[in-house]
Amino acid sequence: MSQHPRLTNRRFDRIVFNFPHAGFILMEHNKIQIKLHQDLVKGYFTSAREMLTESGEVHVTHKTNHPFSKWNIVKLAEEVGLFLVEEAQFTRGDYPGYINKKGSGRKCNRTFRVGQCSTYKFAKLPLQLYFPS
Structure with a gap:
């Protein structure tokens, strides 16, 4: 992402990835499948960190x-120098306008049940540096 020609040298206040998924190779609970997902997310964090403004x-x-x-x-975020805010x-x-969709396969234009989920927000600096006591 940070190496894309249109994004080189650009900085952002927010970079969002809703429901990352590395695709289906094995069952979701399989250790190898989980590792594939972790690699995707860690790569996203690494690239996104480079593209953030200081307070992004x-x-x-x-x-x-x-x-x-x-x-x-x-x-995974902490491993690349991001802190949970x-x-x-x-x-x-x-x-607004967001519709979750499956990413591949013959049913890729369908939504999926999101179920129990959270949005995790990370920054380059620990929270206490944003709001010193």
């Missing part, structure tokens, strides 16, 4: 029930 945020909306909780979203309940109304 990286958002990712993700299912929080099992097996999706095994992705360890917060840990907030975990908020996902509200579709916060994204």
Whole structure:
């Protein structure tokens, strides 16, 4: 993402990825499948961090029930130098015009049930540096 010719040297206040998914190779609970998802998300965090303004945020909306909780979203962000600012309940109304869609396969134009999920908001600096006491 940060290497795309149209995005090189651009900085953003918010970069959002709702419901990242690496595709279906194995069952969702399979360790190899979870690793594929983690690699995708960690790559997103790494690239997005480079593209943030100093006070910008990286958002990712993700299912929080099992097996999706095994992705360890917060840990992946921390590994690339991002700090959790907030975990908020996902509200579709916060994204006018947004419709979640499956990413591949013959049913790719269909929505999917989001179920229990949160929007995780990360920044380059720890929260206490935003709001010093």
